[in-house]
Amino acid sequence: MKKVIVLCICCLVSTFSLAAGSIASLENFVSQNNYSQAWQQAQQLAKANEGDPRFDYLYGLSALETGNYNQAVFALDRVTVNKPNAIRPRLELARAYLKINNDQAALREFREVLNLNPPATVRNNVNRYIQAIAKKSRDSKKWIIDSLVSLSAGYDSNANFGADNSVFDTPVFGQVFLKDESIKQESPFTEVRGQLNYRYITSDDQNWFVNTRLGHKHFQDASDFNLSDFSIQAGSIITAGKKQYQISLHHQMLQLGGESFSRSLGVESGMAYELEKDRIVGGTFRIENYDHQQQNLRDARRYEISGYYRFDTGDTHHRLDVLFGHEQPDNEAGKHHTHNGFGAGYTARHAWNATQVSFFNVQYQKRKHRATDPIYSDKREDDRLLVKVGHSMQLAKDLSAFADVGYIKNNSNLDIYTTDKAFVRGGIKYRF
Template sequence: MITRPSPQPMATLSATPLPQPIDTCASRRLRDRAAIAAAGAVLVAVAATARAAPLDDLRALVEAGQAAEAYAAFCADPDLSARPREFDLWCGVAAVDLGRAGEGVLALERYVLQFPDDPRARLELARAYFHAGDNVRAREEFEAVAKEQPPPDVQAGIDRYLAALEAREGRYRTRTAAYVEAGAGYDSNANAGVAQADIGLPVLGPVTVADVGVRQASAFGWLAAAGRIDHPVAPGWSVNGSGYASGTFYADASEFNLASFGAALGGSYNAKGNLYTLSYAHSEILLDGSRYRWTDGLGFEWRRQLSEQTSLALIPQYARLAYSGENAARNADLYAFSVAYRRVWLMPWHPVLNATAFYGDEHNREDRDDLGRTLYGGAVDVTVSPSPFWAINAGVGYVESRYQAPIPLLEVTRRDRNLTLTLGALYLISARWSVRAEYQYAHNAANLELFEYSRHVGAVKVRYEFK
């Protein structure tokens, strides 16, 4: 699943031409050598070009995403008088990209004071304010550039920064968000069934699986909606509520139609780079219109902002799982613990890495240890934004399940290894409309043939967001 991308560096505006430095020493010499004025003029031009060359090299390195090299070569000298004022623009951008937002703000402010009509500089200054946490000034600068009617790709980038600012401002003002979504796709194995009916099992030998357990492919339609409200109650403290509903409707396997809905309530405290969140959630799944499973859970999260680009979270959770009808034998209590890491790079394509590792114990409440299990695994995904309109995501996940007792009759303890691969692409049509293409491959390997399957799912979804 791909999410709306995080803000990324702006596309290049047509910046005001930078003034070239003047070789004043050569000029003084020429005053006493009027007889060779033509030759002196050539010397001036050569000297100006020589001083312009480092500026061109600095700009080329920054725009190529080599901020560290650019900073070390041209910006590390603390003596500001030793470099032309035009260096402040690109040294400021390099500093921001390296996570030195405060230093970048100072450099860009110096440049904007000298060249207030340079739109690229104003845009980079807005970005620097954003990464420095100065929300008010960042909004002022982004909105000022937006009033100049920049190109569509630049405006799309500004809109994404403004959306991120709205999320931040939720810390001190009530914020609401909602969306509706519709789509269609194809599932090669809607019921996660075995590839063929005739299989072999321990003790029982050759058996034939009923049709309901054999792979069924189908096209499907998709509908979803969700909403959330965050309300601050004191400095650093806020409460929130959310709800969602979704449905998958198969054309050729309607008995596996799925509907899910849920709601959550919680609160959070944010202070000194630490975010603490406590929440309660209830969710339900309907299978072919009948209640199949419902869950009540408590979750706690401690997220530590390690730097401007990285964060680490520890997430203990508890969930009470309940099933209806003959599936009630699966009723269980799930205890889980996760560690999540996030890293953002301030460079072209603005890559974002998310990595998660988890361990869980699903304890069966009906004395059916063969249905209880321990599970562990992890997931990694990377999102890049080639332009302000596009985001591309790829991920991989692995879950291993070890059941806690042999299955009756088969005298074998089940063990599963589930691998998933995902690809996605998001296109922002406007600030409210987006379209997303998704693909997922899943393979479940098991020590019992009855539980082995592979699955390919592809879909295209259109979303409208209420802002």
């Protein structure tokens, strides 16, 4: 009996080893561009391995390169369902759609690739394909539009990010009593947001874009702090080999409690470089004029330098950010409102399966104000920490549900500015 069990175990181990070895051999054929041999082997392995994203990708690519386009579409589509953030399979799926003359489906996949913020070399390839599609027919377009609408509801423990207490002792004025609107106010809220992105492909290595964002958050128990925002960014992206350059103008308007709160107008330039597969480093430089609509002393010119490094490990996407900022007041009397700042952050996004994605984000900011606070006769220094986790679930092709929870803590050497808040939110998103 023991011999039979041992024999069965050996057979199972041999079977698994053979399957793994066969897929490795298939991968070797593909890496050598020996697609004819790869396609023959892929067909033999299909029955036992269909549904495995690694195999489906190799099968689909082999089918595509040997002229079996319908089989390529089916296999590569399975990969994009199971690995929605994988760029290469989606690119190959778009190519397969082109081969069967389904240009609209190909454009849809190219749009998804651009939404994933691909490396410069990939963006260049996408632009070239879109150019080729546009030349085939008058009905084909060199522009891409995508949009998104989200509805959500939640709870905020400190809607106005106000102080914990109403009375503070200060060295200049003694006891200070805060107005109600300056004290922490908790409230449930509802929020609606929308975005519209437009891209126009002018050549293989250049495209123009216009991105717009619009949102409104309504606090049920703190309506004075209802927040509306609108932003627009327009510019151009140029690729050169593994390098990607971007320059753009941006404008933002905020309303608080139904009244104009602030406006900003600026210019931004950036560069990204593809170090190797799935590893990109980049940076941006931004200058903007900040116009506070309610207090002229807060008007300032802002300068910001930031950098990032993003990479993938398996099904997890990582991003590290660092930021340095400086503010120059328009009026010297408002210098105490401006600050020099430093920030760092980390984001991880993990795809559990075809429909479930989770994320984790942590940010730290250090702000040192540039002049003495008139109430405390001391320069304000803040340390702010934000932690946020969330999860999204695909309900249908263009519909998803999401939920997130977060916490923000602001510590200050001036106790009137020390506060914190927690928030939770859930909602749905629909992409057009």
